[in-house]
Amino acid sequence: MNDSAGRHERGKAMFEQVFGREPRPGNYPEFLELTVDHLFGEIWSRPHLSVEERELVALTAVALARTDWELRGHIGASLNLGMSREKIVEVIIQLAYYGGWPVANNGLRVAQEVFAELDATAAKESGHDD
Amino acid sequence: MNDSAGRHERGKAMFEQVFGREPRPGNYPEFLELTVDHLFGEIWSRPHLSVEERELVALTAVALARTDWELRGHIGASLNLGMSREKIVEVIIQLAYYGGWPVANNGLRVAQEVFAELDATAAKESGHDD
Amino acid sequence: MNDSAGRHERGKAMFEQVFGREPRPGNYPEFLELTVDHLFGEIWSRPHLSVEERELVALTAVALARTDWELRGHIGASLNLGMSREKIVEVIIQLAYYGGWPVANNGLRVAQEVFAELDATAAKESGHDD
Amino acid sequence: MNDSAGRHERGKAMFEQVFGREPRPGNYPEFLELTVDHLFGEIWSRPHLSVEERELVALTAVALARTDWELRGHIGASLNLGMSREKIVEVIIQLAYYGGWPVANNGLRVAQEVFAELDATAAKESGHDD
């Protein structure tokens, strides 16, 4: 497909574009490498879908998977890519009809937590400005 | 929310925009009414997401649900709304990473069947022209 | 828990009450034994839920699992236990809201096939009477 | 289907019958409106299934969905509608066989938490009486 240094650089740039931060070295460096080099460097970098469309697909899939921690990450990514809170909520409301009320109620609860944390951080930061 | 005649008309128009055909009276008229009047008349008609974005969410959800008959319907809807075959395939490829290889292999098989039928129909129709 | 001859007899009687027929010796006699002796002889025979309530739970679970063959079996069991067609359809319609439209559309399609086969059989049988 | 004021009133009454409390105005007023007006006002209010049967279907679906917060709500609803703790536990035990041991162990853990909180509340309230 292509050289491994190239896919690492491309993956890192794509990861940062999506999540708005560098990949964090964590407990599983080999899985992080698969995520950055392959998932972001070779899949998210493919043509035919824009990054915003790929995020819409990912947000939908993660909301349906009901894995809260992951969902928090992709709500953050959606905001980072410029999706409004209203639009994120609207995706989850539509999933009430394509995955069922438990998926939607769970997703809205997680979204609310993410939004509240962002508001609290913003309030604190604006407080520091005084 | 709003008057019932209004939501029926709006739902019918939205259904036709998405699927490119009228809702078919079938074996479950009451469920068709829920689909047309409520799902299309009240949910797909909500703001914050375009019809194309809603179809991307629906296509993703139905591919993950692995219900072939439904998936055929939403591949048809995606094409009808102007999504290219390449783009539909690309959504399913991304789902290999967000739902697993079984979801992707299943989805690609169904997409192939839909595309082949369309090609066969087109070939037959162009044959009639001779 | 209890003696193995007892649970086999109890399981066989319960299986026949639910499905309206004897367990069929098939390709996996050991799994059939687990189904009859344990699932029907020890679980369906437990107190606190009536057989009709257990079938409602099973029908719901199988519709959500989207395994057509199994769903056909439990639609048959529901009819055999006296549930009306309207009631079976109503369970599936409710599942549009608790499992999503793909679950409901899939379930209604399977129900329609089961009902049509029963009608065809009934028509043939009534024809033989002439 | 019917006038929107009617379905709101009917939905609110049905919601209160099921959950034993008024719908709480929360962070997503539009989704609450869909839940009350449409899900409870138009679906739970349909014929062919009793409210208790609908709750049995919902409890089963939510236990299979493994969304703890939702499951807590429907264990509460089941108790409110007169289902005994033994019966709720029995539904979850049956789901060990229709959804697997992880579903059942998860559901029993959540049920235990709900029951323990109710006992703690009852103990505190009876303590106040002294």
Added chain:
Amino acid sequence: MNDSAGRHERGKAMFEQVFGREPRPGNYPEFLELTVDHLFGEIWSRPHLSVEERELVALTAVALARTDWELRGHIGASLNLGMSREKIVEVIIQLAYYGGWPVANNGLRVAQEVFAELDATAAKESGHDD
């Protein structure tokens, strides 16, 4: 199948082999009895798969089910049966490709918590030795 005293003893021994501890009398004695006597006494005791292979199947299934509490139990069981941490992590990495990234990220997070607790316990215990 076989006498009930026999299956209880066999189930108890198998449970202890897998989890490295006695079954804990808990809040649901009848479900524990089903787990010990039937699941471990009659299923895990069947031929054709080794205990290590059965644990690999169970670990895979529980990771895919995304029920954290259950997954913790089976990561513990895998370690107890001699599977290395590297091997457990490798199973979860493979599941990124057979169940999707949300399954893998969720599983790796739970594994990390289990490993950290074991390390903390080991550190405390080795501290006591000083």
Added chain:
Amino acid sequence: MNDSAGRHERGKAMFEQVFGREPRPGNYPEFLELTVDHLFGEIWSRPHLSVEERELVALTAVALARTDWELRGHIGASLNLGMSREKIVEVIIQLAYYGGWPVANNGLRVAQEVFAELDATAAKESGHDD
């Protein structure tokens, strides 16, 4: 990670070891390349799990996903890698308890179809020998 020619060769060899045949050029050459080069060349080729253990994980995941076509492929792969029919059936029986009866009944039906086709092919081939 490593050079792309190397991973293609390694992936092709691993694919052939698992499925007992060359990858078939199909309708989606780019997804086949991802499957061969990445999934088989970079994931199945990782250390810590034997190929037989990876197939046990894959067979479990695919049976739980209830995608018949995929399941047929992995039952074939399991046989190709030397797993006996009894062992494959035993995995599926265990999944009755970790994914529910619908998963097991569906999996056993698919296994039966695969075994019957193999027997029919073997019978025909031995007939040709006469």
